[in-house]
Amino acid sequence: MIQDDIFDFWKFLAGIGLFLWGMYQLETAIKELGGKSFRHLLQRFTDTAWKGILVGTLITAILQSSSLVTLMVLAFLGAGVINLKNAIGVILGANLGTTVTAWIVATLGFKMSVAAFSMPFLGLGSLLFLFASGRPLLRNIGAFSVGFGLLFLGLDFMKTAIEAVADQIDLSEFHEYGLWIYLIIGIVITALIQSSSAMVVIILSTMSAGMIELTEGAVLVIGANIGTTVTVGIGSLNGSADKKRLALAHFLFNVITGLLIFSFIRPLIDITMSIFSISDPLMELVLLNTIINLVGIVLFFPFIPKLEKWLKKRFSKFEPKGISVYTKNVSPKVPEAAIAALEKDIHLAFEKTIEFMINVWNVGESDNENVSFWRKILQQPHDLSGQYKEIKNLEDELTKYHLLVQEENLSIIEAQKLTSLMLALRTMVYGAKDLKDVMHNIQDMEDEEDILVREYYDELKAFTFDFLKKIKEYILREDFSDEVPDWIGENGKHYKKFISELYQKIKVKPMEFPVSTLTNVIKQVVSGLDNLGSAVIHWKHQKKDVIDMI
Incomplete structure (x- = not known):
């Protein structure tokens, strides 16, 4: 049992909040700094599905927001600038692009004093944001710095809160239910906090504290990938037919890929560890996260044209009303x-x-x-x-x-x-x-x-x-x-x-x-x-x- 005064729940919750707020600030700042360029890139270089995957990966890796990329994709899809097939490619690439957050966190967040690392960004960024309000470029650079600092400060809060209670928690009782329980936990928590990136950071913090092993962490990541489809699904409830089609494509991609990888998770871990010879379990986890999405892309890519035809027959009654076409x-x-x-x-x-x-x-x-x-x-x-x-x-x-x-x-x-x-x-x-x-x-x-x-x-x-x-x-x-x-x-x-x-x-x-x-x-x-x-x-x-x- 855990004593109530050991686990600082509010510090952990504050960590999640700071991390999500930092992600939001990063998204907003980067959108202002280079949003037009990214939209230009998306419009010009998505004439085929495979280019859509590459562009979706690149833009999401930089913007750190698959939701923002999805908004741009939906806009250009509706305008007739890109077709549904290539839009699906961008969405698949966006899934891969979101794994960059985990690489950054695993590389920097657990190798140094995260709180000390975040302070210069928070201090200088705040001053730049406040005193350069008349200069949009400097103001947005300040907002970017604040977002970056908040992201790592939130990580530090989560990490220290979990480390404080790590020795007091015994997760062995979950093992009798099998790995399915970790899959469900990953889905539920991600659906609640509405961010797979934040969930992956929680998983990395839990692994760093020694509370779970690599296998359980990998299954939680699969659950996080499936749980993030809930966010897109909720966003599409009152959306147009195209938005529902993309949400369904996103759901099918993550669920089918996740369940397939889940069935072979242990052999996959053995293969990747033997091939890449990674000794750090945190780096192995983020590598697995990337491989899971890569495997999904390879599996889905040949079927994108057929998926497009099938999706176009769905949600016809939700086509927007009006005389305009675009x-x-x-x-x-x-x-x-x-x-x-x-x-x-x-x-x-x-x-x-x-x-x-x-x-x-x-x-x-x-x-x-x-x-x-x-x-x-x-x-x-x-x-x-x-x-x-x-x-x-x-x-x-x-x-x-x-x-x-x-x-x-x-x-x-x-x-x-x-x-x-x-x-x-x-x-x-x-x-x-x-x-x-x-x-x-x-x-x-x-x-x-x-x-x-x-x-x-x-x-x-x-x-x-x-x-x-x-x-x-x-x-x-x-x-x-x-x-x-x-x-x-x-x-x-x-x-x-x-x-x-x-x-x-x-x-x-x-x-x-x-x-x-x-x-x-x-x-x-x-x-x-x-x-x-x-x-x-x-x-x-x-x-x-x-x-x-x-």
Whole structure:
């Protein structure tokens, strides 16, 4: 039995708290110091699953936060920047990257006076954080130092609390239950403290105090790897379908790998000790922790494509609702991914606007002379009002999303890109509204028997289609100059030409169709195309900068 006054529970609990708080400070500081670079790395070098594993390992090893990496992965997955298969690769790599914490702790934390080691970081870091508040770089370096110091001070608290009671505890009574009891303990404690890194430190402290052997420590680590999936699972409960899919992939990876390794844990320990000839059980434990994750990656890698297909069939009912395709899947807390998603959805808005403008002129199979008479009769007319409403709903959805992104800490360039995108969106909707306001007049012109009205109907229709064709070709261009094409700014000339010719013709031959209605149609059609051209300029000429920025 343990005497109540021997084990300093509060010191042990404070150690866990300081360690977790230190990890949080490290994560926050590194995110501020190099978050953009890591997001750039994640976006650019995850075009295959194996690259995803390498990048996931590297970023997690530096950031020391698989949860932060998961957030970035989900954001870029939703934005369509990376696909599910490569996202799974990043998650597998993130599992391996988290083992770096154990290597640091085992290498430094038990080889020196940890409390003394942490003091310079805490002292200098605190002063830098407080007195360099006006200089973000120095302030974040200070926060990093404080986080590093707290991490090791927390380790010292845990280690000394356990060492004080080590001689008083006999864990032999657990042996009769077998190694399963250690697996369950590892799962439960990790699920409670929500950190596999902290659990591994507790295991290392317990082993250092001589309370458990290497085999029990290895099983506890397996339990910690399984228990950490609870954190991701809880985080995905109210998440999107993609978040649930990644959480499930993470769960399957850790559980299947953990249970498989657990079945062969003793032979694995014998093999690694004989191959690497490690005498220090703490170093052997962190090596086993790394090997467990490496084995899992090797086992899962060939099945990633099949796993992707299987996951895509899951959680369909949790797909986000909304007209947008990308922004609804992306957290606005990752501005680079949010801007990329917003740009893609604005491209979607362009397509819908162009389609609406074409349909205003009643283009479709019913205009084709080769279509049978009965098919023309049965052809469903375009729901122009419904199409315009869908464009407006998309505008509202993207505007609300834009406001959420604005709340984040944006750079000047990001804010400018965001403004350009929203100007493009609003201007193109103005263009759609211009045609919506006269679409009933255009339909009247189509049914009009007056030759002059029909002539203007055909001319305006041809002018619209020619302009929309050029717009679509311009949008698809990847290599473009900063110069605005001449034809975009020439709509004013066309308007004057249309009006001048109209007045010349009605002087010779008056028409019964209201002249004011015809001139208004000309004005609105030209204005609508002019707005669409302006929207393309706002959007197209920031597209390259946005892609380079991510």
